[in-house]
Amino acid sequence: MRKLMSNRLAVPAFLALLVVGLAFVMPSNFYFRVAALVWISALAVIGLNLLMGFAGQVSLGHAGFFGLGAYSVAILPAQFGLHPVIALIAGGAGCALLAFVVGRPILRLKGHYLAVATLGFGILVSMVISNEAWLTGGPDGMPVPRLALFGWRARGADTWYWITGGLMVIGALLAVNLVASPTGRALRALHDSEVAARVVGVDVGCYKLIVFVISAVYASVAGSALALVNGFITPDAAGFLHSIQLVTMVVLGGMGSILGSVVGAAVLVVLPQALTVFHDYEHLMLGFMMMAFMILLRSGIVPSLSMLIGGRRA
Amino acid sequence: MARFWNKIGRVAVTSVAVLALGAAAHAADTIKIGSSLSMTGPASFLGDPEGKTLEMYVEDINANGGVNGKQLELVIYDDAADANSARTFATRLVEDDGVIAVVGGSTTGATMAMVPVFEDAGIPFISLAGAVVIIDPVKEFVFKTPHTDRMACEKIFEDMQKNGISKIGMISGTGGFGKSMRGQCMDVAGNYGIEILADETYGPKDADMTPQLTKIKGTDGIQAVVNPGFGQGPAIVTRNYRQLGIDVPLYQSHGVASKSFIDLAGEAAEGVRLPAAALLVADKLPDDDPQKPVVTGYKTKYEETTGEPVSTFGGHAYDGLMILVEAMKRAGSEDPAAIRDEIEKTQGFIGTGGTVNMSAEDHLGLDLSAFKMLEIKDGDWTIVN
Incomplete structure (x- = not known):
């Protein structure tokens, strides 16, 4: 059991089983849609977790990248006739470049200053998207052309369940490989102590930048996926509240845990749907449950639980 | 430890109860x-x-x-x-x-x-x-x-036509509402033989629109001004408009059709015209208006x-x-x-x-x-x- 847990393919394999297994118990398209939203959020959260949980840097502007990815599959096909898949890749590449350019000066900052700088970046992106109405449709949003591959049109929540589930498993696979690589070790070193990492020869600035770029690409791809699933996109996707939501998912699920990212995303996407029965008290309940999670499972749902189970067995 | 599992148990029970409630059966018929x-x-x-x-x-x-x-x-x-x-x-x-x-x-x-x-x-x-x-x-x-905002523009232009106005200035908010209505007004102006000689904008948080209005005042031949906007911007425009002593009619949009606009603009609001739904003036409708019983x-x-x-x-x-x-x-x-x-x-x-x-x-x-x-x-x- 322990050996299995420590295998680095265990988490992606488990997630793949989860995606396949859940598909058999879904009663309706509504559940497929909610699950697809969980996979999409999970993808963005895995990326952000690499930055927050492994490299120890905070970003309060990740919805900016998410929004850019989303709008790239809306704008590029509409304005230049690009295929949505190419637009998705172009969006990811564009975000990587932007993260590289923006990240170089920003990542020199630490702690609160870094948080505020990324916050500013996120707000800037969402302002541009809401104001350039000729390109983005402004606050009312714009339609996204449906995805068609070799004459086959992707529509219906169950189709998107498989596509987004696949993307999420691939994302998790890449993430665990990155964490297990020398880059991952360097990242964890600089999370624990930047000074110590520098002493043992880790190029701190360079690694921070690498992981910032990677997490921006995750967010961008997730944004593109959401835009394609919905067929319509509004500037909310790039908004400040969405950035906060992503950070909350990371912390709730557990920093530095890939599985935790998926759990955090699942909790925050599914809970509001489950709580609609409470009508007026919905937000109160949501807040209460999040507080309960954070008080009882202090280092996030997955790490706390695995510590408990592991601790009992040892 | 046992206490901890107890707590976890309680949380789990609550969550399950919540989910079960969500799936509760609905009454038939x-x-x-x-x-x-x-x-x-x-x-x-x-x-x-x-x-x-x-x-x-x-x-x-x-x-x-x-x-x-x-x-x-x-x-x-x-x-x-x-x-x-x-x-x-x-x-x-x-x-x-x-x-x-x-x-x-x-x-x-x-x-x-x-x-x-x-x-x-x-x-x-x-x-x-x-x-x-x-x-x-x-x-x-x-x-x-x-x-739609297109209809609001048409209503304003129709009223202008009746009053022999054909050359106007526009000052629009850059928020979603003002922007959209500005576009629609531009689009339909031609149908009513209306020419837009000045086209100014202001941001949602601007506290003074005197510069834009001065420019409109200085444009030759303007017979009326339209202000597509929402929130407090139009109230400021209205106040500045009177301060500058512009004497051509001012038209506001249906976006300010509420009592709070009159309160904000004060005396400057006198004489301002705007299109609005009958509901706003329910008690002032003539008795033979078919909408009267519905809106009241x-x-x-x-x-x-x-x-x-x-x-x-x-x-x-x-x-x-x-x-x-x-x-x-x-x-x-x-x-x-x-x-x-x-x-x-x-x-x-x-x-x-x-x-x-x-x-x-x-x-x-x-x-x-x-x-x-x-x-x-x-x-x-x-x-x-």
Whole structure:
């Protein structure tokens, strides 16, 4: 059991089983849609977790990248006739470049200053998207052309369940490989102590930048996926509240845990749907449950639980 | 440790209970209609009166025997003006709740995100949002009740034409509302032989519009000024306008059609003209106006039940629900396609927004008579003919 847990393919394999297994118990398209939203959020959260949980840097502007990815599959096909898949890749590449350019000066900052700088970046992106109405449709949003591959049109929540589930498993696979690589070790070193990492020869600035770029690409791809699933996109996707939501998912699920990212995303996407029965008290309940999670499972749902189970067995 | 597991157990039990409640069975033999509104969040000024109106009138209809002998069941969700959650709730209404029709969508963004779901499922959807894109081009299952900003422009230009005005200046807010209306006004100005000589804008947080207005004042031949905008911007424009002593007429949009505009602009508001729905001047309508009983009835009921002043937004929800109920009565069945056909055949329906005559090409069905041209006199609205 322990050996299995420590295998680095265990988490992606488990997630793949989860995606396949859940598909058999879904009663309706509504559940497929909610699950697809969980996979999409999970993808963005895995990326952000690499930055927050492994490299120890905070970003309060990740919805900016998410929004850019989303709008790239809306704008590029509409304005230049690009295929949505190419637009998705172009969006990811564009975000990587932007993260590289923006990240170089920003990542020199630490702690609160870094948080505020990324916050500013996120707000800037969402302002541009809401104001350039000729390109983005402004606050009312714009339609996204449906995805068609070799004459086959992707529509219906169950189709998107498989596509987004696949993307999420691939994302998790890449993430665990990155964490297990020398880059991952360097990242964890600089999370624990930047000074110590520098002493043992880790190029701190360079690694921070690498992981910032990677997490921006995750967010961008997730944004593109959401835009394609919905067929319509509004500037909310790039908004400040969405950035906060992503950070909350990371912390709730557990920093530095890939599985935790998926759990955090699942909790925050599914809970509001489950709580609609409470009508007026919905937000109160949501807040209460999040507080309960954070008080009882202090280092996030997955790490706390695995510590408990592991601790009992040892 | 044991204490900890105890706690975990309690949390788990609560969560399971919550989930189970969510899946609780629904009563049979009712007609289910759905709604997703922005009852909280930045657009709650739209969604809140809409939600209250729907609940109030569904209760009323049920107390009076329901529709076709069955009780109505209203399933209502709060999307907080987020397009993504609106989309999820739309899927939920169709797939999980099994509603046969939907009245909702407070904002254009939320509405447009929901449209594909209802189109695919073939469920009639009456939107409560403003923009013209919702019904133009016409979508088979999508209708809407609020008048568009294009119609507000047309109403203003019609009034100008009557008064022999042909050269105007425009000063628009750059928020979603002002921007959209500015575009529509530009688009239709030509049809009324109106020439826009000056076109200025201001940001949503600007506190002084004197520079833009000075420029307009200095433009030769301007006979009137239009100010498409929302919130406090138009009140500042109105004050600056009087301070600069500009003596040509000032037209505001339906976006400021509330008492708070008069309060904010004070004496400067004297003589300002604007198009607005009849609901705003319910008690001033002539007795022979066909809308009079509807708007006074709605206003009285809303104000008595909620204790809040009536707003035109709640009126849109009233219109949407009543159009749907009439259509269900005519169709005599619960088949969504049959109800859709009957909604499209709505003729001579008198609601708070005006007289609705829908057709296969027009899923809004309002004409310019839906707007009344108002002028502010002695700190109150008066109807101009």
